[in-house]
Amino acid sequence: MNKSLRPADPEMIAADLALAIHEHRLAPGTKLSEDEVAEIYGVSRTQIRAALQKLAHDRLVELKRNRGAYVAQPSVREAREVFEARALLEPRTARSAAERITDDDLAALQRHIDEEHAAIREGEAGRALYLSGQFHLEIARIADQATIAEFITQLVARSSLIIALYWQRRGALCESHAHHALMRAFAARDGVLAEDLMRGHLLDLVSSLDLRNRSSAPASLREALSG
Amino acid sequence: MNKSLRPADPEMIAADLALAIHEHRLAPGTKLSEDEVAEIYGVSRTQIRAALQKLAHDRLVELKRNRGAYVAQPSVREAREVFEARALLEPRTARSAAERITDDDLAALQRHIDEEHAAIREGEAGRALYLSGQFHLEIARIADQATIAEFITQLVARSSLIIALYWQRRGALCESHAHHALMRAFAARDGVLAEDLMRGHLLDLVSSLDLRNRSSAPASLREALSG
């Protein structure tokens, strides 16, 4: 993990782990042993437990009593629900954002997109995915809705896990197209258009997933042995 | 606190504290000393810390570093945001619920309302408020959206704190009227009506609050000494 900048407190450790999950450096189902993680960050288990609890609350890790913490493996059901929630929250939030966006915000969003492109060009798929999520989060921030932004933070992170499990398309380019279109709507301060684009973008995302029912828990193994 | 049924693990302790906050037995700003709470529940500080962390994540308590845990005092800003979020989530969820509700669900909802009335009749305002929140939560459960239901759980609990701080109307009767109307929409399986009623109900709630700007943090004290 990130031994370079060594986080000291549980909050930073949780953030670091969350980033690793978000960037697909930690795969769903990976066991996060308390002792092991504690040694990596150079702190006691106490702080690791706090960090894992926070991540468990955000549904990024699953805490199995007396058995340890594992990176979550969202079920197909949960995947649908996460995007249902995003569909309720994000379009209207995008509309609010478009109606109150400043020039500074626009510039910041553009820098975001540029970073995302750079990551894609350099083949850093994980980082690109993370930045793509941050784009959605930034919109909530621009809409000046901290509470909704928190929910979206969580939903975006969970979406990253869902993508790790159920993504079926090859190119991730569709993403940046959608984000570009949104940018134009924001630049034009067209709230209604932004709302529609965001709604469509989220639908595109879901339809890029393979959410046919299959046993959720063992996921890959069960799938591998059924054919 | 509830010494009668003594919760053993952090999760139950957190639930018990959350209930106390929800029912206005614990006022906003109340200090929750670790030692004190630990003695009440007959466990060590370790478990209390875990419970408080969970409540802090749900924004029901505020954790001040090296200073302790306090029952949260949502600012006016936060109050608005909470109801903004509810306005995005609940109406559509009510619609889904109305379109898929079963007769058993209807009966359960009716029992909920009856309990709420009973609590009001017996002057248990706190319990009535809690049950009123549970009504909203039950709708998300009926809509079969566990993820959204979790968000609503949190928002409803925070709303209870907001009501404790900013409620200005005398009678809480308007509540049950709205819930009755919703019941009728559910019974008729009228999703569009349910959505509209829920939207209106939430707007009514906000307009029953006194959200004029004032210093948020000291709230009661500052308010009390200013006149």
Next chain:
DNA sequence: TAAAACAGGATTGTATACGATTGTGTCGAC
């Protein structure tokens, strides 16, 4: 007299030690 520095007490932050539970591997019986 008022303000600032200091000391004492109380409360939280962190680490560590011990007990409990679970998973696994081996041995024995049928």
Next chain:
DNA sequence: GTCGACACAATCGTATACAATCCTGTTTTA
């Protein structure tokens, strides 16, 4: 040979002890 029981190892759950921090009341100084 297979199934079941037992024991061991590993990991988590909880309590407790100690260190760090903050608040409060007192003392000192300008």
